[in-house]
Amino acid sequence: MSERALVVLSGGQDSTTCLFWAIERYGKDDVSSITFDYGQRHRIELDCASKIADCAGVPNVQVPIDTFTALGGNALTDDIEVDDGTADANSLPNTFVPGRNLVFMTFAAAYAWQNDIKHLVTGVAQTDYSGYPDCRDETIKSLQQTLRLGMETDVEIHTPLMHLSKKETVQLAASLGAIDAMALTHTCYKGERPPCGRCAACEIRAKGFAEAGIADPLVSQ
Amino acid sequence: MSERALVVLSGGQDSTTCLFWAIERYGKDDVSSITFDYGQRHRIELDCASKIADCAGVPNVQVPIDTFTALGGNALTDDIEVDDGTADANSLPNTFVPGRNLVFMTFAAAYAWQNDIKHLVTGVAQTDYSGYPDCRDETIKSLQQTLRLGMETDVEIHTPLMHLSKKETVQLAASLGAIDAMALTHTCYKGERPPCGRCAACEIRAKGFAEAGIADPLVSQ
Numbered sequence: 001m002s003e004r005a006l007v008v009l010s011g012g013q014d015s016t017t018c019l020f021w022a023i024e025r026y027g028k029d030d031v032s033s034i035t036f037d038y039g040q041r042h043r044i045e046l047d048c049a050s051k052i053a054d055c056a057g058v059p060n061v062q063v064p065i066d067t068f069t070a071l072g073g074n075a076l077t078d079d080i081e082v083d084d085g086t087a088d089a090n091s092l093p094n095t096f097v098p099g100r101n102l103v104f105m106t107f108a109a110a111y112a113w114q115n116d117i118k119h120l121v122t123g124v125a126q127t128d129y130s131g132y133p134d135c136r137d138e139t140i141k142s143l144q145q146t147l148r149l150g151m152e153t154d155v156e157i158h159t160p161l162m163h164l165s166k167k168e169t170v171q172l173a174a175s176l177g178a179i180d181a182m183a184l185t186h187t188c189y190k191g192e193r194p195p196c197g198r199c200a201a202c203e204i205r206a207k208g209f210a211e212a213g214i215a216d217p218l219v220s221q
Numbered sequence: 222m223s224e225r226a227l228v229v230l231s232g233g234q235d236s237t238t239c240l241f242w243a244i245e246r247y248g249k250d251d252v253s254s255i256t257f258d259y260g261q262r263h264r265i266e267l268d269c270a271s272k273i274a275d276c277a278g279v280p281n282v283q284v285p286i287d288t289f290t291a292l293g294g295n296a297l298t299d300d301i302e303v304d305d306g307t308a309d310a311n312s313l314p315n316t317f318v319p320g321r322n323l324v325f326m327t328f329a330a331a332y333a334w335q336n337d338i339k340h341l342v343t344g345v346a347q348t349d350y351s352g353y354p355d356c357r358d359e360t361i362k363s364l365q366q367t368l369r370l371g372m373e374t375d376v377e378i379h380t381p382l383m384h385l386s387k388k389e390t391v392q393l394a395a396s397l398g399a400i401d402a403m404a405l406t407h408t409c410y411k412g413e414r415p416p417c418g419r420c421a422a423c424e425i426r427a428k429g430f431a432e433a434g435i436a437d438p439l440v441s442q
Contacts, residue, residue: 150355
């Protein structure tokens with residue numbers, strides 16, 4: 001298996017940073033990206049992912065997953081008002097799609113298996129995580145083992161942002177020359193462009209840029 | 222979380238046996254079944270699963286997964302001649318869909334999570350396995366841990382056939398009163414009905430019934 005890498009690119013700030021991280025580590029010619037069309041309400045994410053990959057000069061394959069919409073019941077695919085989870089500290093936010101990252105990574109691993117790619121890169125982080133248990137380091141390590149056993153492969157899952165704060169993620173993006181590309185990303189839970197600036201996702205992003213002392217080109221453009 | 226069970230029902234002999242196993246263990250009122258429409262060439266499997274669930278008196282939900290067809294490259298979803306893997310002992314058969322069982326179980330766990338169901342039941346077996354690494358006990362145990370971590374649940378995956386031979390699986394089905402339902406199942410890789418009797422799947426099934434000394438109602442009907 002070659003030293004090629006596949007980045008799971010959502011069109012957001014974190015996965016875009018990971019794309020530039022992978023390009024620096026493996027070289028542009030050995031990096032590609034995969035984006036899942038899982039019925040997300042904010043279809044703009046798919047367009048963002050495509051433009052970000054173009055900007056970075058790597059291929060982007062978009063793969064459908066119709067299953068989450070069929071299962072329903074969450075605010076990312078259904079017409080349900082976003083609840084950021086702050087109302088009840090003991091419950092998961094209603095943006096939680098059970099198993100979403102597990103499914104994304106399993107399909108990414110299947111694509112990698114078919115295309116002789118060893119390295120998977122994902123922008124999950126547990127530092128600032130919004131209550132999503134499938135973004136934690138322990139979960140990803142267990143998933144890597146499951147994928148290795150289930151596909152007889154030595155796939156490696158890389159999570160360069162796992163233990164970074166949003167401030168540190170912005171600093172990493174700056175060190176990788178990825179700030180300009182941030183103008184192409186999408187973060188807002190409300191799907192607004194320019195971003196609403198008030199939802200939990202916008203607030204976390206703004207705080208990261210502010211603490212890093214770097215202007216967010218998405219806001220200032 | 223209640224002591225309810227969800228059986229992953231493919232419409233084949235093994236998952237049908239598991240459905241009757243679950244009914245005996247949890248009671249009919251606490252068992253339901255889930256079937257994935259993943260673009261399988263033999264659409265008859267979906268009809269079989271529905272009829273088997275009806276026959277057993279439990280609900281059956283059918284959930285689409287369009288991703289495997291989009292990824293392509295295997296004999297179960299594409300128009301590729303089935304290779305049973307005997308040509309090359311070191312390679313996986315081309316009926317291998319990378320990550321298929323991992324994805325099935327993850328979506329089943331997501332459905333179970335949404336519906337407050339603790340137990341998942343699947344008919345995978347490593348004894349007679351056809352080279353599928355995602356059917357092995359080690360893989361399933363690792364997957365259970367990944368699902369528990371990723372969904373913050375105490376889901377249990379049950380694999381009652383894991384260490385049984387096909388003969389023992391037929392004997393188990395007989396002890397559960399599931400032999401009549403076998404007339405509704407589908408096994409043949411070629412999609413023929415009555416079954417072709419010559420493909421690897423038909424041969425394994427026939428051998429199991431013969432060794433158990435029980436007539437297969439699918440063949441003798």
